[in-house]
Amino acid sequence: MAMTIHVDIVSAEGEIFSGVAEMVYAPAVMGEVGIAPRHTPLVTQLKPGEVRVDTGSGKDMQHFYVSGGILEIQPHVVTVLADTAIRAADLDEAAAQEAKRRAEEAMADRSAEFEYAKAQSELAEAVAQLRAIERIRKGKRG
């Protein structure tokens, strides 16, 4: 039997593929890489493209599209951490700016000091309300 390597392709929103293969091809940023079993440990970024898994057994290759991500290779395990989002440095930066702006808007005309006493009293009030509801419920049942 030919040597095989375990392949996991996952994205943040779900598992895509898990199984054994004789050969895996992935679109690394420096060019496509082919991974055979007992490859040396390697970590690289992926660019948008196709991951192909040759499961042997004479069947067709399995194709998976990834929009980028990270590829990790251990001698007997290949892990593809695929992105679900389209990533680019300036896109990320824009998103960060947007998040900051929203926060600043929400923060406007509010004091900068965290008021523990006030926070605690409000929490105590809410908790007391919850407890009262609990007690009423128990009283009704009992």
Place this chain on the structure above:
Amino acid sequence: MAGAKEIRTQIGSIKNTSKITKAMEMVAASKMRKAQNRMAATRPYAEKMRKVIGHLFHAHPEYKHTFMIEREVKRVGYIIVSSDRGLCGGLNNNLFRKLVKELKEHRDAGTEVEFCTIGNKALGFFGRFGGNIVSQATHLGDMPHIEDLIGTVKVMLDAYAEGKIDRIYIAYNNFVNTMTQSPTFEQLVPIPSTMEEDLKHHWDYIYEPDSKEVLDNLLGRYVESLVYQAVVENGACEQSARMVAMKSASDNAKNLIDELQLIYNKARQAAITQEISEIVGGAAAV
């Protein structure tokens, strides 16, 4: 009798409320199932990510990333995950209460705190008390996507990389089971190295294009995936907490209606008895 009509309208309004709570309970139950599935779906990615990071700690990269280096703590950042909507029992309050306690400790120790809030409730709570919110995300909906979180998290990570924050925590509700959710705090960066240094074999990855770029990317994604998982888990918590809260509200309404019905019947009976005795009294007088 005046009381009878009032009681009747009261019963009517409670019945209407219980219809709403019943409907919300059922909606939450079906959403909970979906949220739990989503939680299960994100698990493989997080596990694989953790494995890769674990390998990385065993390897000896020539480049030490800032996320892997502990430094003196002067300012800390909190990423707080909460729900967008209320009516889910004490879910958010329990988390905030535990957090406020911890924040107090930070203040007593002289460390400053910055917040990054996810969800309306955290924004409202920490906004009201004037904490320093550096970034926020709300209205993620039932199906949060990782791209909604990238920017929010990046603000924190950038602050860490620039040395403005020395440690980042995440606060969220951990889904134990349908009935139990436990408020949880975890340290995100510097990445806590629970793994012992394995000095037996000295090896390192090959990095393409170079270790700095790859590690920057990988560790950023690692933190994002942890935050995403926390958000998804918190979503499942929210739905199950709401389901339980609405169920108890429906039960309460039912009990209240039963009691009021009894009072109403008694009042009605009393009115009839009084009327009869008045008629009898009147007849006797004639």
